[in-house]
Amino acid sequence: xxxxxxxxxxxxxxxxxxxxxxxxxxxxxxxxxxxxxxxxxxxxxxxxxxxxxxxxxxxxxxxxxxxxxxxxxxxxxxxxxxxxxxxxxxxxxxxxxxxxxxxxxxxxxxxxxxxxxxxxxxxxxxxxxxxxxxxxxxxxxxxxxxxxxxxxxxxxxxxxxxxxxxxxxxxxxxxxxxxxxxxxxxxxxxxxxxxxxxxxxxxxxxxxxxxxxxxxxxxxxxxxxxxxxxxxxxxxxxxxxxxxxxxx
Numbered sequence: 001x002x003x004x005x006x007x008x009x010x011x012x013x014x015x016x017x018x019x020x021x022x023x024x025x026x027x028x029x030x031x032x033x034x035x036x037x038x039x040x041x042x043x044x045x046x047x048x049x050x051x052x053x054x055x056x057x058x059x060x061x062x063x064x065x066x067x068x069x070x071x072x073x074x075x076x077x078x079x080x081x082x083x084x085x086x087x088x089x090x091x092x093x094x095x096x097x098x099x100x101x102x103x104x105x106x107x108x109x110x111x112x113x114x115x116x117x118x119x120x121x122x123x124x125x126x127x128x129x130x131x132x133x134x135x136x137x138x139x140x141x142x143x144x145x146x147x148x149x150x151x152x153x154x155x156x157x158x159x160x161x162x163x164x165x166x167x168x169x170x171x172x173x174x175x176x177x178x179x180x181x182x183x184x185x186x187x188x189x190x191x192x193x194x195x196x197x198x199x200x201x202x203x204x205x206x207x208x209x210x211x212x213x214x215x216x217x218x219x220x221x222x223x224x225x226x227x228x229x230x231x232x233x234x235x236x237x238x239x240x241x242x243x244x245x246x247x248x
Contacts, residue, residue: 008036009143011150012048022046022055024065027136032057032065047148050078077148079246082108082193084166087233089118089156090200092130094230099134101234103141103151105241108193110134111166112156117202123156131155159197159208169216170195173236174209175226177219181236184220185243194240198233 010028024032032038038057044067046053051072058067087098089112099110112134114123124130134153142150168191171184188194197204197212204212209219222232222239241247 007043007045007054008032008038009045009047009146011139011143012046012053020069022053022067022069025063029063029065033060038065047142050148052148077106077146079106079108079241079244080192081190081240081244081246083237083240084109084111084170084193084195085233085237086111086113086159086162086166086195086197088112088159088198088200088204088229089114089123090121090202090229092121092124094228095130095134096137097230098233099137099153100141102237103138103147104145105234105237106147106246107151107237109152109154110138111154111162113159113162113197114156115159115199115208116205118200120202121200127155160211163212163215163217166195166215168193168195169218170197171220171236171240172197172204172209172212172217173199173222173232174219175203175221176206176209177221179220181220181222181239184218185240188218190244194244196233196236196240198229198236200229 010024012022038060040057040060042057044055044057046055046069053072054070055067056070057065083106085102085107087095087110095112102110131153138153139150171181195217197217213219222235227235238247
């Protein structure tokens with residue numbers, strides 16, 4: 001079932017779903033009240049926990065909109081395969097585009113990773129402002145694309161740390177690898193989750209490639225042309241989603 005046409009969509013948080021009610025504040029409040037001019041009794045669409053709900057606005061306060069939820073529609077837009085994209089950190093503004101497009105393509109989690117070549121770019125001592133921005137971009141992309149869940153965005157961490165915390169294997173993309181994605185993926189049957197590693201500008205070092213292989217990742221190439229890191233991340237997610245029947 002598709003969302004009801006014409007209804008604006010907003011993400012639900014765990015707190016806002018308690019007892020069948022919703023509460024929207026901050027930028028969502030501003031959008032509802034000052035942009036859409038919502039009124040009490042109006043209907044909106046809300047999503048969370050991979051479900052779509054219809055909500056009725058009950059009260060418009062000075063900084064919060066409250067209402068109650070009707071029955072969930074039961075429609076599924078979330079992929080059965082949980083894809084985690086380990087995106088190499090380079091120029092931080094490039095990750096904005098990756099987050100937006102990977103969210104649209106159905107990625108479950110985006111983990112920016114710091115690699116050897118990441119250190120050729122100035123990195124801030126604290127990524128909290130960037131992570132807040134990326135999460136907002138992901139929420140907006142999920143809302144726009146009709147998803148019923150927003151991907152998890154974690155703070156950048158060293159590649160080795162990220163791989164230790166990931167329980168499954170997957171594919172790492174390396175320009176020194178002759179095997180193509182098409183060849184590699186034929187023999188790869190993920191058990192519900194799949195990791196994809198894309199390096200920053202400059203790619204992965206040989207030591208990092210060995211590290212990834214040691215954690216159960218298989219090397220693959222994205223083709224004979226050199227792609228920008230943000231292009232590679234988006235293409236990697238799109239290829240995996242298409243191959244495993246989640247796209248197209």
